[in-house]
Amino acid sequence: MTVSISVTDLVFGYQKGNFTLSCPHLRLEQGKLGLITGANGSGKTTLAKLLCGILRPSGGSVQILGQATSELSLGEIGRQVGYLFQDPSRQLFAGTVWKEMTFVDHLLESEQGTSTKKAQDLLDRFGLGELKSRSTYFLSGGEKQRLALCTILMGEPRFLILDEPTVGLDKQNRVILYDILDDLLREGRGIAVITHENELIERFAGAPQIKVERGQVSL
Amino acid sequence: MSRVDPRVKLFWVVLCTSGALIFVRLPWMAGLLLFCLLGTFSFGADRKALRGRLARFLPLFLLILLVHIVFVRAGTPLLFIREYPIVTFDGLMRGATTLMRFFIILCSAAVMAGENTRRVLAAFSKMKVPYLFSFMLMIALRFLPTFSTSFSDALIALQLRGVELKRLSLVKKLRLYRDLLLPVVADAVVKSRVLAVVMEARGFGAMPRRTSYLEVRMTLRDWVLTGVLFVLGIVALGGYYFFP
Numbered sequence: 001m002t003v004s005i006s007v008t009d010l011v012f013g014y015q016k017g018n019f020t021l022s023c024p025h026l027r028l029e030q031g032k033l034g035l036i037t038g039a040n041g042s043g044k045t046t047l048a049k050l051l052c053g054i055l056r057p058s059g060g061s062v063q064i065l066g067q068a069t070s071e072l073s074l075g076e077i078g079r080q081v082g083y084l085f086q087d088p089s090r091q092l093f094a095g096t097v098w099k100e101m102t103f104v105d106h107l108l109e110s111e112q113g114t115s116t117k118k119a120q121d122l123l124d125r126f127g128l129g130e131l132k133s134r135s136t137y138f139l140s141g142g143e144k145q146r147l148a149l150c151t152i153l154m155g156e157p158r159f160l161i162l163d164e165p166t167v168g169l170d171k172q173n174r175v176i177l178y179d180i181l182d183d184l185l186r187e188g189r190g191i192a193v194i195t196h197e198n199e200l201i202e203r204f205a206g207a208p209q210i211k212v213e214r215g216q217v218s219l
Numbered sequence: 220m221s222r223v224d225p226r227v228k229l230f231w232v233v234l235c236t237s238g239a240l241i242f243v244r245l246p247w248m249a250g251l252l253l254f255c256l257l258g259t260f261s262f263g264a265d266r267k268a269l270r271g272r273l274a275r276f277l278p279l280f281l282l283i284l285l286v287h288i289v290f291v292r293a294g295t296p297l298l299f300i301r302e303y304p305i306v307t308f309d310g311l312m313r314g315a316t317t318l319m320r321f322f323i324i325l326c327s328a329a330v331m332a333g334e335n336t337r338r339v340l341a342a343f344s345k346m347k348v349p350y351l352f353s354f355m356l357m358i359a360l361r362f363l364p365t366f367s368t369s370f371s372d373a374l375i376a377l378q379l380r381g382v383e384l385k386r387l388s389l390v391k392k393l394r395l396y397r398d399l400l401l402p403v404v405a406d407a408v409v410k411s412r413v414l415a416v417v418m419e420a421r422g423f424g425a426m427p428r429r430t431s432y433l434e435v436r437m438t439l440r441d442w443v444l445t446g447v448l449f450v451l452g453i454v455a456l457g458g459y460y461f462f463p
Contacts, residue, residue, distance in 0.1 A: 015267075054375055073378075073385065074378035075381060077379065078380055078381040081379070090369070091372075092402065095401075103398075107394075151380060152379075
């Protein structure tokens with residue numbers, strides 16, 4: 001059975017304002033990448049936040065592995081779906097890179113040995129191994145983003161939703177990010193990427209495009 | 220009534236909050252609460268936002284009530300466990316008074332939050348408050364929602380890393396909030412520094428006097444309302460001290 005995030009007859013409206021997002025059908029499968037595209041203010045981030053349970057639907061449903069997000073807590077969703085904010089600084093809390101990586105394990109008092117090895121492996125893989133003791137405030141945009149991605153992957157989610165991950169990145173960091181996405185896909189993770197970048201769209205040309213126009217989602 | 224001059228609203232807020240601090244007897248506080256509610260609804264406070272805030276603060280309110288009930292031992296005992304008095308009349312009254320005090324402060328804040336920032340600035344300017352100070356005050360108030368958004372974003376991000384907040388013990392939760400507070404404050408400091416640079420780049424404070432198209436004027440209704448509020452304030456204060 002393919003594991004997926006599926007959307008059925010989704011409707012969402014903010015309490016203030018008259019913006020409504022509707023999505024009749026959408027499916028994000030493990031090991032595949034979907035590109036969420038659309039103009040500014042069309043509802044891409046709203047859709048992404050609905051997919052990972054930050055926002056809850058007003059109508060219809062978003063199901064993660066067969067369970068509606070409305071029935072799951074954010075913590076439970078977080079074990080299956082990781083979300084990378086547009087500004088990764090918003091999801092970094094600890095003083096140093098290493099403390100950031102082990103923040104949750106410290107909090108939950110998980111087994112130290114396993115988490116230490118996992119953290120080290122991820123940092124090495126994402127080219128941050130040398131920056132363990134560096135303050136998170138002094139990382140570059142690209143480093144912050146890779147670190148945020150590493151912290152998400154510490155929880156080993158099956159799906160990743162990335163909100164405009166290439167914004168503010170130079171060519172070199174963009175290439176690193178594309179390679180990371182390739183790796184994650186090979187590992188079998190499902191990825192949804194919100195993007196405006198033609199370069200990224202061309203790089204993953206075979207991936208299905210989820211178009212969002214004035215709150216209407218279509219494939 | 221929502222278009223009443225911001226100075227009248229400010230005067231009403233001063234009366235309500237001063238009363239909330241001065242009054243300690245329940246009947247007076249209850250009267251003040253009624254007066255405050257009347258103003259809150261008349262001055263066009265955002266009721267939905269107020270309801271949301273009340274819901275958010277409800278656990279804190281209940282905790283305050285509980286603390287008063289448990290720790291104030293004076294007064295007639297009302298409830299016993301064996302022979303030990305658990306609830307006393309004074310504890311209950313003080314708890315209720317404190318709750319009302321917080322409620323009044325929330326209502327006053329809701330009225331000012333519903334007012335247009337530029338109108339408040341214009342009102343301050345008419346009151347001869349230096350623009351720099353009033354502007355700083357408004358910016359500080361605007362930072363509160365930013366602060367709260369940053370904090371809730373941090374909590375969301377953390378939960379999406381698999382942390383179930385509800386399952387954390389109180390000690391762990393407190394430790395977590397302490398840890399999250401530092402980056403949130405740091406973020407606010409960074410934003411305020413950026414804002415300061417941007418304001419300077421736009422020429423803020425370059426001229427000794429600042430002009431504005433928007434001017435607030437006290438109408439006859441505003442003057443009458445101020446007069447009524449003033450008389451009410453004096454009568455209430457006199458009544459409170461001379462007729463206990």
